[in-house]
Amino acid sequence: MDSSLSSSAGSLTVIPGRARLLGDDINTDYIISSSRKKDSLDPDVLRRYLLEDLDPGFAGSVQDGDILVAGHNFGCGSAMEVAVTTVLAAGIRVVVARSFARTYWRNAVNNGLLLITAPTEDLCESVREGETVALHxxxxxxxxxxxxxxxxxxxxxxxxxxxxxxxxxxxxxxxLRRHRKFSEPT
Known part of the structure; x- marks a missing residue:
């Protein structure tokens, strides 16, 4: 859950979470297996399959609000939107990585998943699995x-x-339902 705090420079949003570490080149078929993509579009079903090919127990260990921390090229592979749906369904609202595949980035924006690029060379070495993190x-x-x-x-x-x-x-x-068009944020 996001919390907003006042600041002299504007509004500070703090998104706390628990770090879940992944490596480089986490492709969409790792996020949701190809064999599972066609089984269901129900987010409650999809969440059970998050990263099952990399770690069969991963989905069961995810807590609402966890933050994925990854290396280069997160979301590479197919452009299936279901890979974003699966991450959101698991309760993850933020992914921090060194870089993202462009189609995954676009699908994430379309679906409200916040992707944050941290070009730090040692991003995955700077954070430990399960460690408390907060996006400011x-x-x-x-x-x-x-x-x-x-x-x-x-x-x-x-x-x-x-x-x-x-x-x-x-x-x-x-x-778009709310604004009927793209407009510059106020």
């Missing part, structure tokens, strides 16, 4: 704070305002 967003600025004391800070690339606005609406379709 202040306008477009983003940083991942690591540890219960949040002393370790990983700078992240800025997040475009339109991406944040679409996410706040719950995805592209809810955004």
């Amino acid at each position: 967003l202040l306008g477009a600025s983003a940083e991942l704070r690591v540890g219960a004391d949040e002393r370790r800070v990983i700078p992240c690339e800025p997040v475009p305002d339109i991406v944040l606005t679409i996410r706040e609406a719950g995805g592209l379709v809810p955004y």
Whole structure:
């Protein structure tokens, strides 16, 4: 759950979570197996299959609000939107990675999954599995704070305002229903 705090520079949004570490090149067929994609579109069913080919117990260990931390090229592979649906269905609202496949990034924006790029060379070495993390967003600025004391800070690339606005609406379709067009965030 996001919490907002006031700041002299604007509104600070803090998204706390627990780090779940993944490596490089996590493709969409790892996120949801090809054999499962056609079984169901029900998010309650899909969530059970998250990353089952990499770790059969992973989906059962996910807690609502966990944050995926990954290396290069997260979401590569097929452009199936179900890979984003599966992550969201598991209760994950944020993925922090060194880089993302463009089609996964677009599908994530469309569905309200926040992707944060942290170009830090040692991102996966800077965070331990299960460690407390908190994403701090202040306008477009983003940083991942690591540890219960949040002393370790990983700078992240800025997040475009339109991406944040679409996410706040719950995805592209809810955004367009509300606004009927794309407009510059106020």
